[in-house]
Amino acid sequence: MAETTELSFRNKTALAPMVRCGTLPMRLLALDYGADIVYCEELIDIKMAQCNRIVNEELETVDYVAPDGRVMFRTCSREKDRVVFQMGTADPQRALTVAQLVQDDVAAIDVNMGCPKEYSTKGGMGAALLSDPDKIETILTTLVNGLSKPVTCKIRVLPSLEDTVRLVRRIERTGVSAIAVHGRMKEERNQQPVHCDYIQAVAEAVSIPVLANGGSLDLVKTHSDIAKFREATGACSVMLARAAMWNPSIFCSQGPVSIDEVMEEYIKYAVRYDNHAFNTKYCLCQMLRERLESPMGKLLHAAQTNKEICEAYGMMQYYDEIESELQRRKEGLQKNNINLSHPTLEGDVxxxxxxxxxxxxxxxxxxxxxxxxxxxxxxxxxxxxxxxxxxxxxxxxxxxxxxxxxxxxxxxxxxxxxxxxxxxxxxxxxxxxxxxxxxxxxxxxxxxxxxxxxxxxxxxxxxxxxxxxxxxxxxxxxxxxxxxxEEPTNRTCTQPVVNGSHHSQTAS
The missing domain is CATH 3.30.160.20 (Double Stranded RNA Binding Domain)
Known part of the structure; x- marks a missing residue:
């Protein structure tokens, strides 16, 4: 087995993996407010396997760039020891390929076994894996044996308590470092109550850390509720999704920060790290919630770029400062003959x-x-x-x-x-x-x-x-x-170009 550098999952509060929300600005903001561990959004192995790892000297980040130019995963040194890379996979070898690609830039690797959305389950990923324990065991064992970083997984509970316990004990035997348990079955949605008793049974059945997830709607509304949710489930750690999406300052032990201040801090990270404007806008809308129809909400809805978002929030001075800083850094790199990205040899190209x-x-x-x-x-x-x-x-x-x-x-x-x-x-x-x-x-x-x-x-x-x-x-x-x-042309060659596509991005 490869030597493992451990990230502790005991007595921690974590930002859950959320599609479209778990990008770099939200992760850094959660760390600012007191989160111990942050998960990236679920990233599909097929798409990640096509990515090139690029050191972005201008932004001071590491980017995983798809063939179409999209940055699929962006990280930075500040979160390196606390970010968990979550992937969607149904193939052990492809999962290992992706995990080996990213493991030097993250603290741990997680396999999503709980997403009930069709874009994940139809490929045999997410919650679909819960009905195939043999494949779960093969994927996790392959990762544990092939990586130098901790491996974890996130599951949903099964209809039968006995089956749930049997599954997690089998998962534990693969050598994973922790299990996150969303206390709902794959057919249940967030409006339905979380099964704290199932999470408790899991925590009692295994010796590895269990992270309780799924309490945002009813049980976790303030920072003090985190400890209550931990006690109610018997888990040693808590993972927050929607409660953190609505206001990341829920991680703050000193009490919540006003949502307007939180949004301003989020926008600063979005601009600083050149976050995609669509993603920036989506996360801000989740924070606005009932204020979406307010004048500010309408300005945000009309914005199409990070610059326009800054204009809506009266933050153009900050935007201009960051743009000037990035331009100076770019010019400095060019002056010192440092490429903003490094050439690599792929085959003979x-x-x-x-x-x-x-x-x-x-x-x-x-x-x-x-x-x-x-x-x-x-x-x-x-x-x-x-x-x-x-x-x-x-x-x-x-x-x-x-x-x-x-x-x-x-x-x-x-x-x-x-x-x-x-x-x-x-x-x-x-x-x-x-x-x-x-x-x-x-x-x-x-x-x-x-x-x-x-x-x-x-x-x-x-x-x-x-x-x-x-x-x-x-x-x-x-x-x-x-x-x-098939069109008339005097150009040569007719080989098709095949390129993978990312799954539809929907918060899970």
Whole structure:
């Protein structure tokens, strides 16, 4: 068995895993107010297995980025020793692959065996696992034997008390470090009372820590109620979901903080860590609750970005300060020749999560122009671009070959031209060659190209606009999705691009 670095689950209060709520801002806020352990939202193993681990120097975070560019999991050093990564899985080996990918950035790994929502159960995950004890045992044993971090699971109770006890004893024998028990059956919903007696029976049946969950509606309304819920269930720890979602200051032993102050602190973390605006807005709506129809609620409903949310809450000064700070940090990293993300070799292709931002370049300058001129100066063949188009969202991704080496951005672009530009940026950054950004030393690149185009056309032609055939001798290939392959085209290759999709995000 791999050596385990233990995170204690005894006498703790934890933020429960909640889809859409358990992202970095909420986790940090819960820690601020006194939570001992914080769980991330359930993340599906199929999607996580496709992610690249990226050290985000600008935000000072570690990001797990999906092929479509979405950050599936973002964490930072402050929570490293107290964040538990919860995954949805029904496959032992895939679960191990994901757990090994993230284990150095988290304190423990948890398997969701309690979510009753269809998006989880239809894949054999979540509460569906409760009817397959053999698979539960295989998944947990595989993880315990293959990881250096504690492994836990979260379950719901079974209709029979005897069956529940039998299951948790079997789970304990796998070597897990703790069990979280939601005191409802998978058919029951939050409006129905929690079965404290079932949780108590579990706590008495096993020697490992049990975290009681499910008391937010009736039993836990203030911080002092946490101890009462612990006593009522006989558990050694308590896990809070909706009570913490409504007001994370429930973890504060000094008493609750006004919800307006809590929301302000949440927004600060959301801006500081570039949280997705949809997620920011969702969490704030949960905190507003009955005030959703208030003037503030209507302003929040209309906001579409974190900046607009800050405008609604009168926090533009803070927003501008953070934007300036991040810009200074970005410029400092660039000045010291530190890439905001590090290139990695995937097979024979150098990859980086790079997106082409047109505003970062002068009107007549693009990375493709710089790469072409650099290749000419080094007496190399012209860059060769191969592009694929993804069927589900028509996104594009290009790979550029230069001097028998290949380069690609892991992020998908909205157009073929932008995808080629992004690939060029990756190539130039790996090579350490200027890419033409505003304020960057050109080292004499593109000057010859500009003179040629000025002589031919009387003006410089932007590289990302349709080039004249006689000026553009570069080879281009595109791989089309099956839908596009049937259309008349002179482009080559017809391999489909298959990409996984994240489950529907609904609070569980």
């Amino acid at each position: 150098w990859i980086m999560p790079v997106r082409f931002e047109r505003r970062e370049y002068p009107p007549q300058i693009t990375p493709k122009m710089y790469l072409l001129e650099w290749s000419r100066r080094e007496k190399l063949g012209q860059p060769v671009y191969e592009t694929v188009q993804r069927s589900q969202d028509r996104g594009f991704q290009s790979t550029v070959a230069v001097a028998e080496k290949k380069y690609r951005s892991t992020l998908w672009e909205k157009s073929k031209k932008f995808a080629e530009q992004a690939a060029s940026v990756v190539c130039l950054r790996v090579l350490g060659v200027p890419e033409g950004r505003v304020g960057e030393d050109s080292c004499g690149l593109v000057n010859k190209r500009k003179r040629e185009e000025e002589n031919k056309n009387g003006a410089i032609q932007p590289e990302d606009s349709p080039p004249a055939p006689e000026l553009d001798g570069r080879k281009r290939h595109i791989t089309l999705s099956p839908q596009k392959a």
